[in-house]
Each structure stands twice: as C-alpha cells, then as structure tokens.
Amino acid sequence: MSALDTLSHWRLARDPDGLAWLTFDRAASAVNALSADTMAELALVLDALDKDPPKGLVIRSGKPTGFIVGADVNEFASLDTPEQGRALVARGWNLFNRLAAVRYPTLALIQGHCLGGGLELALACRYRLVADQPGVSLALPEVMLGIFPGWGGMLRLPRLIGAPAALDMMLTGRGADARRAATLGLADARVPPRLLEAAARATVLSGKPARQARGLAAWTNRWPLKAIVANRARKQIAAKDPLGHYPAAPAIVTLWERHDGDAQRAPSLIDGIIASDTARNLLRVFRLQERLKANGRQPGAAPAQRIHVVGAGVMGGDIAAWCAYKGLTVTLQDQDMARIAPAIKRAATLYARRLKDPRAARAAMDRLIPDPAGTGAALADIVIEAISEQPEAKLALYRALEPRMKPDAVLATNTSSLSLETLRAGLARPERLVGIHFFNPVAKMPLVEVVHADGTAADALARASAFVGQIDKLALPVKSAPGFLVNAVLAPYMLQAMRSVDAGVAPAAIDAALVAFGMPMGPLELADTVGLDIARAAGEELAGGQEPPRCLAERLSRGQLGRKTGQGFYAWRDGKPVKDKPGASAAPAGLAAGLIQPLIDATRQRVDQGIVADADLADAGVIFGTGFAPFTGGPLHYQGRTNT
Structure with a gap:
C-alpha cells in the first residue's frame, strides 16, 4: 500500500495525457479548510509527485461550496504558546514554497470561495483559472480576524498584481469576483463553468510563463517606490484606526516592506499579533457570525422563489x-x-x-x-x-x-x-x-x-x-418587544449623546470620540442618517417617559430632520456631513465610555428579559446591527473583560 492509498482528504488521478488531477474534499466537512492533517496529506502528495513528476498538476475542489475557505480557524483558537504560533506560520509557508518550486506546471481551478490560505495555495501555483459565475470570491481576509496572511500571500500577491492593489486587498479583506480577479491579473482567465476542465488542461500544458506584475506595478515592490507605498498605507491605517485597535494591519505593511512577506523573519510580530486581545476578539466575532449564518440554514425549509x-x-x-x-x-x-x-x-x-x-x-x-x-x-x-x-x-x-x-x-x-x-x-x-x-x-x-x-x-x-x-x-x-434588540440599544446611546450636546459638548467632538473608540460613525451622525424624527419616536418609546433632549426638540421644531432635509446636527452636502476640522473642538475625558454604557446596559436588559436568547447572540446582533467596535468582541464581552 502506498502513502496515497491512506489519504482521507485528497484524491489524486492521472489522465492519459500525463496530467495529474488533485481533488481536495475534506472528510466530514461541508467546506474545504486547511488544517494540520489536510496539509500533511498534501505534503505526501507532493512527495509522490516528486518521485514520478506529471506533465502538469491541476488542483481543484470536490465540494460544491467552493475551492478552499481558508485555514481551519479552530487551530488558531487553540494556540497556547508563541512556539505554536510560529510553527503554524512555518507549516504553511514551507509547504506552499515547496508547491511553488515543483518542476512541473501547476494550476488552481477555482470555483466559489478561495479565501485566506486557499488563495495563498492558489498563488503558489503557476496558473489560476476562475469560474465565470456568481459566488466566486478571491480574498485574503485574515486582517478581519486580527491576523495576517503568513503562508506566502504577503510575498506573492504584491509580485503578481503590484503592491498598491495587493495591500488594498490585504488591509481591507475585500474580495475580488471572477471579473475583477481577471482584470487585476490575479487570475489568468475567467472561464464558463462548462469549459473549466478543458481550459485547465490547455493552460497547464501551454508552457506560458507565470504571470507577474509589470511596469509601474512591478516597480512598487522595489525601493524607493516600496517605501513610498508603505508610508502611504501606514497613513491610511492611522487615519482609520488612530488608537491602534487593530495591530494586524500595520504588521502586514511592515512584513511586506521589510521582510518580503516572511513573518518568520519577525517572530516578535507573530507572537504579538497571535496573542493579542484583538485577534482573540475578532476570532470570537467570526464565530458569532457563523452562528448567525447557521440560523439562516433551516433543514426542511423550502427556498423562497x-x-x-x-x-x-x-x-x-x-x-x-x-x-x-x-x-x-x-x-x-x-x-x-x-x-x-x-x-x-x-x-x-x-x-x-x-x-x-x-x-x-x-x-x-x-x-x-x-x-x-x-x-x-x-x-x-x-x-x-x-x-x-x-x-x-x-x-x-x-x-x-x-x-x-x-x-x-x-x-x-x-x-x-x-x-x-x-x-x-x-x-x-x-x-x-x-x-x-x-x-x-x-x-x-x-x-x-x-x-x-x-x-x-x-x-x-x-x-x-x-x-x-x-x-x-x-x-x-x-x-x-419595543425596539427588538438593535433599536432598543441604539436609542439610549443616541439620546445620551444628545444630552452631551445639551451640556455644551460640540457634536463633532462627540462623534470623533466614538469613532476613536472604534464605532463606524458617531452617534449624532448616525441620528442624522436615520432621521431625527425616527430617533425621537424610538426614544419616546424606550426612554421611560423622560423628556427628549433639548437639542433634539429644537431641531425638530425647525424641521431639521438630518440628512434627508440637509440639516440636523450637521449640514449635509452631497450626502456627507460637514464637520469641524480635527482639533477644533475637544471632548471631555471619559466621554466615549460614558456614552457606550447606556448601550451596554440596554443590551444586558434585552438578554435578561429574554428578548434575545443569550449574551453571545446579543453581542452578535449589536456588532452586526450597529457596527459596535468589533475589536471588543461585543458590548457584553467588552464589559466583562473591562470589569475583570
């Protein structure tokens, strides 16, 4: 019995043309994720192909759910020591370097999701073809989990499509569909699904050189343009996250600029990122999101047409x-x-x-x-x-x-x-x-x-x-129940912000303090966006008979309803609020914590009243319904950690 006969997750077949077709079909799983055992088996496949090289290798998925959704996040959650984190990075880096160095041409045949470690595997192949159909997404979303693409993505993606486009993908986690992947050069071509196998065969046997960035895009990976691109990226990161709540983003820039994307050259960065509260909390948010997605999968419920x-x-x-x-x-x-x-x-x-x-x-x-x-x-x-x-x-x-x-x-x-x-x-x-x-x-x-x-x-x-x-x-x-969950927690938060305006704090200062805390927008800009008339209606129902804030009543009396009338707490031009310049007004110390507390208290009350089943679901609802700072893990999780 050969080692290939013991594989549980991969199937290798050779056709009469000498091509090897490697199908990834992770056992006992609805999706393909890269785990220690699946990667160990891939190493065995490469061992066998080293001994008897094919004319080419096509890697494809055996799952209808897509190519590869990334690494197994449960393995990240179980990391207990810095040594384990470094070993995990080394495992993928070394394996994909080995795939990139094989003597025969390789091709990733991509349908559906190709994310994280899945895209890093595809980048280690000479060619990539994507199915020209809805649902295709190529992305390196690790930053959204508070970590970085450490298995070669930070090295190979900039070399393939140029540093600016690659950093944009890595720092935002945004994906590319089939059309954009082909336009960027991330994929060699997009192909109708019925022609995928024929196109894969022709491409892998074509002898064409591997794609790489050309012209100015190529020069952005070299000095001095490399430093210019890196500094510009750091400024953009600092503008969006001035308090440094999300350390993975600047780490990605540093690893690309100074270490050619090899995190092993900066072990202290690996240790700091993987052990950070942000990474743990964003992993928690990912799991909460998966729980909400599971609510949308109801066995036996016929799809709506x-x-x-x-x-x-x-x-x-x-x-x-x-x-x-x-x-x-x-x-x-x-x-x-x-x-x-x-x-x-x-x-x-x-x-x-x-x-x-x-x-x-x-x-x-x-x-x-x-x-x-x-x-x-x-x-x-x-x-x-x-x-x-x-x-x-x-x-x-x-x-x-x-x-x-x-x-x-x-x-x-x-x-x-x-x-x-x-x-x-x-x-x-x-x-x-x-x-x-x-x-x-x-x-x-x-x-x-x-x-x-x-x-x-x-x-x-x-x-x-x-x-x-x-x-x-x-x-x-x-x-x-009145306000259900999301509106019920937003109303006291926005009303408390308005009472701060009554106390003399400038709206721009209030919003700046909450954006710095990690909210996607401040409470007063949010009130303007929702509509001050709607904010009043919600507040009346949920404020327990309290008088509305004076600043709200005055604006309503003047017909200033926010964005829809062009004036609320801000004047609105071209769909955007006109605010004071940074530094023109200052918020008192502790303002953000004081405004967040009513939201946290209301969230706890919703759980205690049984409006939402448990604290985890409440955290999930507030994060995905209000944008509550994800790095905290949710309002109740945040309060629990700050009180310990």
Whole structure:
C-alpha cells in the first residue's frame, strides 16, 4: 500500500495525457479548510509527485461550496504558546514554497470561495483559472480576524498584481469576483463553468510563463517606490484606526516592506499579533457570525422563489431590490407607478455598481417587477409589508392581503417598533405573521432581526430565517418587544449623546470620540442618517417617559430632520456631513465610555428579559446591527473583560 492509498482528504488521478488531477474534499466537512492533517496529506502528495513528476498538476475542489475557505480557524483558537504560533506560520509557508518550486506546471481551478490560505495555495501555483459565475470570491481576509496572511500571500500577491492593489486587498479583506480577479491579473482567465476542465488542461500544458506584475506595478515592490507605498498605507491605517485597535494591519505593511512577506523573519510580530486581545476578539466575532449564518440554514425549509413587497419607500424598495439582486423574482407594490419609480431607479444604480456586467444587471432588473395592482401577492412565498409605522394602515393592508395569499405563504412585516401582538389582531391565521426587520441601508447592513411572538408558528419562523440566509444576510431571532434588540440599544446611546450636546459638548467632538473608540460613525451622525424624527419616536418609546433632549426638540421644531432635509446636527452636502476640522473642538475625558454604557446596559436588559436568547447572540446582533467596535468582541464581552 502506498502513502496515497491512506489519504482521507485528497484524491489524486492521472489522465492519459500525463496530467495529474488533485481533488481536495475534506472528510466530514461541508467546506474545504486547511488544517494540520489536510496539509500533511498534501505534503505526501507532493512527495509522490516528486518521485514520478506529471506533465502538469491541476488542483481543484470536490465540494460544491467552493475551492478552499481558508485555514481551519479552530487551530488558531487553540494556540497556547508563541512556539505554536510560529510553527503554524512555518507549516504553511514551507509547504506552499515547496508547491511553488515543483518542476512541473501547476494550476488552481477555482470555483466559489478561495479565501485566506486557499488563495495563498492558489498563488503558489503557476496558473489560476476562475469560474465565470456568481459566488466566486478571491480574498485574503485574515486582517478581519486580527491576523495576517503568513503562508506566502504577503510575498506573492504584491509580485503578481503590484503592491498598491495587493495591500488594498490585504488591509481591507475585500474580495475580488471572477471579473475583477481577471482584470487585476490575479487570475489568468475567467472561464464558463462548462469549459473549466478543458481550459485547465490547455493552460497547464501551454508552457506560458507565470504571470507577474509589470511596469509601474512591478516597480512598487522595489525601493524607493516600496517605501513610498508603505508610508502611504501606514497613513491610511492611522487615519482609520488612530488608537491602534487593530495591530494586524500595520504588521502586514511592515512584513511586506521589510521582510518580503516572511513573518518568520519577525517572530516578535507573530507572537504579538497571535496573542493579542484583538485577534482573540475578532476570532470570537467570526464565530458569532457563523452562528448567525447557521440560523439562516433551516433543514426542511423550502427556498423562497417569489417575494412580494408592499411599500416602495426607501426600506421597501431597497428590500425588493436586494432580493432581486440575490436571484429571487420580486413584485413591488405601491399605490401607483410614480411611487414605485424611485425604487426602480435606485435598484438600477445598485445593480450597475455591484454587478458590473450589463447583462447581469439587466437580468436583475427583469426580476424586479413593478406591481401597482398587487397581483404578485397571490404567487409569493413570502409577502413583506414595509409601509408607514401606523398600526391601522398595516392592519387594513393585512385584511386585504391575507385572503389572496397562498395557504403556505409567510406574511412578514418590516416594522421597527410595533409589536407582532398588535399587528396580528384580526388575522385569520395570526400564527404566520413574523417580523423580518432590515436595517438601512439594506445593501450594506448585514443583520436582519427575525421577530417572533408567543404563538408564532415554528414553520413560519424557520422559513423566515431561511429566507434571510438565502439572500446572504445574518438572521438574528428576537422576541417581539419595543425596539427588538438593535433599536432598543441604539436609542439610549443616541439620546445620551444628545444630552452631551445639551451640556455644551460640540457634536463633532462627540462623534470623533466614538469613532476613536472604534464605532463606524458617531452617534449624532448616525441620528442624522436615520432621521431625527425616527430617533425621537424610538426614544419616546424606550426612554421611560423622560423628556427628549433639548437639542433634539429644537431641531425638530425647525424641521431639521438630518440628512434627508440637509440639516440636523450637521449640514449635509452631497450626502456627507460637514464637520469641524480635527482639533477644533475637544471632548471631555471619559466621554466615549460614558456614552457606550447606556448601550451596554440596554443590551444586558434585552438578554435578561429574554428578548434575545443569550449574551453571545446579543453581542452578535449589536456588532452586526450597529457596527459596535468589533475589536471588543461585543458590548457584553467588552464589559466583562473591562470589569475583570
């Protein structure tokens, strides 16, 4: 028996042309992840091929879920000593260097996700082909876990596509789809799925030299341009993270600039990054995200095919547009075409920006169907109501909709404040009403609260959660209660910020303090973005009868509602707030901690009241629903660590 006969995760086959086809199909796993045992087996394969070299090697996935999703994050979580961290880096670095040095041509055949260590493996191959289809993503997202791509990505990606583009990918974690991968030179070509094997065969036998950056892109990897690029990257990092909450980003720049991407030349950096609180907390956030994704996988829940949305305002129109973008057939109802037209225009802008390919954008537009008469309600698997927050109007709409809906259809409301108990009064089948609460802007905000009440049918809740997962959002189950989770914790946070304005602190100083803490935007800019009228309504319901802040009442009396009227706490120009220059106003010491505390307290109350199942889910909801500083691990986790 040869060593290849003992493989559990890889299958090696040779064809009559002398090509070797290596299929990665990790045992007992839905996805391919690189672990100690899978990499040890890959080393055995390379041993065998050293003894009997093929004419070429094609590496592909045996999983329908994609190529390789990266390294096994559980192995990062189990690192206890600096020596273990260094050994993990060395394992991948040495193995992929060995793959890059083989005598025969190699090719990575990529479908679906090719992330982290998976992309580093692909970069070690001479060629890369990507399937020209939705769902392809090539990325080095390690920075989002508080670590760095230590298995050759920091060396090979800049040499392939130039340092500026490579650093942008590594410092943001953003992925490239098939079109962008080919444009960047990250992939040799994008190929229709039916032609992948033939294209792989032709490419690996072509004898073409490996791609590499040319012209100015190549010179950015050499002095003196290398230093200029590195210094520019450091300035951008410092501007986004002035307090240095995320140490992996500057470490990536240093490792590329001074050590050719080889982290082993800077062992103290390895030790510091892997042992940092940030890395542990971002790994926690990753696991919380996976838990939310699991809520969107409901065994037995049939995928939705048709969606009917009533209400073509900003929320309803954007929900409909997103569903069509994700491949569903959507009918969008409002009183007349004049009300629907702005939503269609926004959808066209979204598709043009996201899809790039005019044919794909046109196909998405074809799936979004204006429906003033509401005929689509009778065919829909899920009917989503997104009209104004007036109980009487919603109840009247439900009375008209319910008799026309399919018997097994789910009725959902996007309400942000009204209880399901109020809204299901008078329904013939109240058990099928659920809340599916999106956040604005729909295309950017990943979280969706799936709201249930006593008596909600388990099947309706499961199908609503599955629908959220189907459109690539994160499903958070919450009980019906004022503000659910996210709005309930944001309201006291924003109100406390407004009381600081009443106390004489400048809005720009307040927002700057919270951005420095790690929030994506300050509470007053957020209030302006949401709308001061909406902030007041939420505050009235959740403030326990307290008087609204004076600064809020004054602005509302002048009709200054924030971004939508061009004036709130800030003047708004071209969709952006006009703020004081840095240093023009200062925040008192401890301001950020004082403003964050009401948010933390409200989060704890939601858990204690059973609105959300546990503290971990509450942390997940607040992180993905408000952008709460991810490096903290979530508000309750953060408070627990600061109190110890």
